[in-house]
């Protein structure tokens with residue numbers, strides 16, 4: 640006791656500059672656990688941090704999609720044990736405000752995010768409040784488990800949409816979140832059409848059976864394709880998982896009258912929208928922000944083989960190459976779906 644206990648961590652040093660540094664090993668409180676990190680996924684938010692777009696303090700440790708082994712538990716912790724293979728949610732809400740009490744902790748105004756405001760998982764160890772930690776079965780790998788977080792985002796949004804059997808649904812954007820939405824919606828009985836401009840990702844979604852139909856909105860005549868797949872009037876529901884003006888506009892265009900639009904894409908700039916499109920079609924517009932109460936069911940879906948996470952992992956790097964991982968994930972996007980850093 641008392642001696643300096645350090646660990647290696649990847650930190651945001653400056654715009655497009657990550658560094659592996661020695662930092663103190665986190666100390667836990669009575670309600671926390673310490674996790675020895677095994678796998679961390681890199682997502683668009685992490686790349687946004689990397690590019691300097693989120694204005695976070697220099698020295699911050701990113702990483703919010705992670706899995707590992709519980710190595711220490713606080714005095715009051717009862718839900719997990721030392722040695723558990725576990726994942727953790729990354730939105731630390733206050734638990735006291737109206738939103739937290741209403742069952743919308745993802746909308747808590749006092750929340751702090753692990754990997755943004757709190758030290759993230761791109762380190763040997765990460766401290767997490769125990770109430771956000773969930774063990775997962777041995778049948779799942781640590782790499783797969785690191786993708787429980789993005790799966791939970793998709794599952795949460797799909798659930799907000801309610802009963803999905805036989806609904807004709809379009810998913811705009813066939814990146815990792817879009818492909819996870821395809822899988823969750825299809826598992827719930829919806830007829831899924833994946834839309835993107837990249838032929839490879841569309842072919843992949845079709846080949847895996849995650850999307851029943853695909854449309855390349857750049858190379859194909861959208862209206863003609865919609866007619867072919869018996870959705871000439873528009874889709875019952877559209878999920879937007881890109882976050883740019885073109886796809887937002889497209890979402891409102893291809894939804895049928897009185898249909899539902901779910902917006903998940905993280906927009907980095909305001910967009911111009913033809914509001915009359917929404918008004919005259921009486922569209923129902925829903926925002927969907929992170930997730931709540933979705934981790935246990937996401938783990939269950941993967942354990943029961945209803946969702947395939949493994950096939951989304953296209954690139955893995957050892958922690959020693961974490962700086963390269965960020966550089967390459969940011970610039971070499973071709974045929975890249977999910978990047979994982981292994982510790």
Ligand SMILES: [Zn+2]
Nearest residue numbers: 682683684704
């Ligand atoms: Zn993420």
Ligand SMILES: [Zn+2]
Nearest residue numbers: 733736739747
């Ligand atoms: Zn709260």
